Amino acid sequence: MQLVKNFINGEFVEGEAKKTFEKHSPIDNRVIALISEAGKADVDAAVRAAHAARQGVWGGLTTDQRVDLLYGVANEITRRFEDFVAAEMADTGQPRHVMTSAFIPRGAANFKVFADVVKNVPSESFQMATPDGRGAINYAIRVPKGVVGVISPWNAPFLLMTWKVGPALACGNTVVVKPSEETPFTTTLLGEVMNTVGIPKGVFNVIQGFGPNSAGEFLTQHPLVDAITFTGETRTGTAIMKAAAEGMRDVSFELGGKNAAIVFADADFDAAVEGVFRSAFLNSGQVCLGTERVYVERPLFERFVQALKVRAEAVKFGRPDDHNANYGPLISAEHKQKVMSYYAKAVAEGATVVTGGGVPVMPSDLVDGHWVQPTIWTGLPETASVVREEIFGPCCHISPFDSEDEVVNKANDNVYGLATTIWTTNLSRAHRVAARVEVGISWVNSWFLRDLRTAFGGSKQSGIGREGGVHSLEFYTETRNICVKL
Numbered sequence: 001m002q003l004v005k006n007f008i009n010g011e012f013v014e015g016e017a018k019k020t021f022e023k024h025s026p027i028d029n030r031v032i033a034l035i036s037e038a039g040k041a042d043v044d045a046a047v048r049a050a051h052a053a054r055q056g057v058w059g060g061l062t063t064d065q066r067v068d069l070l071y072g073v074a075n076e077i078t079r080r081f082e083d084f085v086a087a088e089m090a091d092t093g094q095p096r097h098v099m100t101s102a103f104i105p106r107g108a109a110n111f112k113v114f115a116d117v118v119k120n121v122p123s124e125s126f127q128m129a130t131p132d133g134r135g136a137i138n139y140a141i142r143v144p145k146g147v148v149g150v151i152s153p154w155n156a157p158f159l160l161m162t163w164k165v166g167p168a169l170a171c172g173n174t175v176v177v178k179p180s181e182e183t184p185f186t187t188t189l190l191g192e193v194m195n196t197v198g199i200p201k202g203v204f205n206v207i208q209g210f211g212p213n214s215a216g217e218f219l220t221q222h223p224l225v226d227a228i229t230f231t232g233e234t235r236t237g238t239a240i241m242k243a244a245a246e247g248m249r250d251v252s253f254e255l256g257g258k259n260a261a262i263v264f265a266d267a268d269f270d271a272a273v274e275g276v277f278r279s280a281f282l283n284s285g286q287v288c289l290g291t292e293r294v295y296v297e298r299p300l301f302e303r304f305v306q307a308l309k310v311r312a313e314a315v316k317f318g319r320p321d322d323h324n325a326n327y328g329p330l331i332s333a334e335h336k337q338k339v340m341s342y343y344a345k346a347v348a349e350g351a352t353v354v355t356g357g358g359v360p361v362m363p364s365d366l367v368d369g370h371w372v373q374p375t376i377w378t379g380l381p382e383t384a385s386v387v388r389e390e391i392f393g394p395c396c397h398i399s400p401f402d403s404e405d406e407v408v409n410k411a412n413d414n415v416y417g418l419a420t421t422i423w424t425t426n427l428s429r430a431h432r433v434a435a436r437v438e439v440g441i442s443w444v445n446s447w448f449l450r451d452l453r454t455a456f457g458g459s460k461q462s463g464i465g466r467e468g469g470v471h472s473l474e475f476y477t478e479t480r481n482i483c484v485k486l
């Protein structure tokens with residue numbers, strides 16, 4: 001059985017206590033690896049290695065030298081593309097095409113884009129008058145924060161982890177990464193890439209384990225961690241923020257969502273159906289930006305519900321590398337249980353189940369996997385649990401609306417505010433509605449179309465701060481102003 005280790009100071013090491021936990025495959029629940037859990041001493045060793053590397057060789061490199069090394073990381077990820085695809089498929093059980101078209105190429109891009117950003121960003125400068133008439137000049141330099149703790153989730157493990165590690169390293173920080181306990185493989189593989197490329201020891205470290213009373217919590221509590229970037233559930237963010245308050249450490253949070261799709265009657269019908277199908281069901285609905293509430297203008301409502309039903313019923317469940325399949329399982333037995341409990345709750349609250357609501361019939365070798373049917377509900381009030389709470393599964397509720405104000409109010413009536421997708425051919429309305437929905441990202445006639453130079457993050461309880469392009473510099477560096485009297 002494969003033993004997945006921690007990566008500390010350039011070495012793959014077992015946790016000092018020799019404790020392990022099991023990694024189960026999402027497709028059949030078999031144990032496919034043992035993971036070595038990092039204890040307090042291991043987390044301390046990782047953070048100290050990162051601190052020493054920051055003070056030492058990594059801190060001494062020029063921006064150009066760092067940028068060249070990060071380009072090397074991106075190229076090595078591309079060279080080992082198939083290894084990353086295989087590792088991420090094993091971690092998540094999601095179809096190969098999701099890995100090859102989106103999740104793994106994004107990992108490489110996350111290193112290149114931020115190398116370019118730090119290389120090209122200008123610094124601000126202000127000249128000022130002084131009483132003696134000679135003046136002064138102010139200019140700003142950006143310095144790295146130091147050691148950044150990176151805590152990432154399981155739903156798009158490699159994309160979401162590199163989205164943080166790329167800019168953190170580009171800005172000159174060092175990192176200690178705690179991947180989700182559900183998905184240890186690709187982060188570990190990145191350790192091999194770092195060594196191959198010659199990233200100095202201690203710059204990139206990986207500790208494996210859980211959150212509370214485990215590696216995650218030990219990392220957030222470590223006094224030598226200067227900032228914490230986290231993607232995951234809102235209530236985990238609350239716990240991490242409390243830990244970060246000790247020592248006044250900065251945080252950047254990408255959290256939960258309950259995203260609305262808004263389809264106007266003038267939308268390109270086929271594009272809207274396909275777009276909402278993707279936003280609700282890609283990655284088995286386990287995408288933070290995904291749609292769980294759909295609002296359709298009344299004249300289109302019945303036709304839209306029927307078309308989305310047809311699309312949802314056409315998915316083909318199967319192994320990630322099965323060419324005849326295009327749909328994967330949920331990540332874990334625990335998550336399946338959570339999603340199924342919402343399926344039951346929807347029925348108890350009076351939903352009409354348009355399609356799904358249960359588990360698909362699977363062949364005997366896959367029957368123990370975490371398979372769940374894509375599910376569509378109608379007929380619930382806005383107060384129903386499945387319309388208000390993040391489920392993070394392959395499901396959505398569709399309701400009709402009659403006016404622009406009504407749908408904007410409904411979209412905004414939620415504690416979350418991550419993303420929305422709006423479908424209309426009326427451009428004035430598109431701009432107007434996109435600006436009024438209280439979210440970090442509004443897509444019009446599209447969804448999950450990502451330009452990595454743009455600001456990314458959530459409003460309300462969906463996050464704190466923005467990352468992406470120069471916005472990432474706000475978090476991964478500190479601005480130091482230098483005022484020179486002339």
Ligand SMILES: NC(=O)c1ccc[n+]([C@@H]2O[C@H](COP(=O)([O-])OP(=O)(O)OC[C@H]3O[C@@H](n4cnc5c(N)ncnc54)[C@H](O)[C@@H]3O)[C@@H](O)[C@H]2O)c1
Nearest residue numbers: 152153154179180210211216217232233236254255256288
């Ligand atoms: N806004 C975004 O960009 C975005 C992107 C992806 C996922 N998400 C959200 O992530 C969630 C799904 O991911 P998840 O279930 O892995 O989230 P989670 O919050 O359960 O776990 C995320 C990470 O935090 C760690 N963790 C848990 N408790 C901790 C603690 N007390 N201290 C330190 N670390 C701790 C976990 O081990 C894991 O590595 C959903 O809510 C989803 O919306 C948000």
Ligand SMILES: O=C/C=C/C=C(\O)C(=O)O
Nearest residue numbers: 155156163287288289450
């Ligand atoms: O599941 C969440 C996906 C989030 C995507 C990003 O963070 C990104 O595209 O940068």
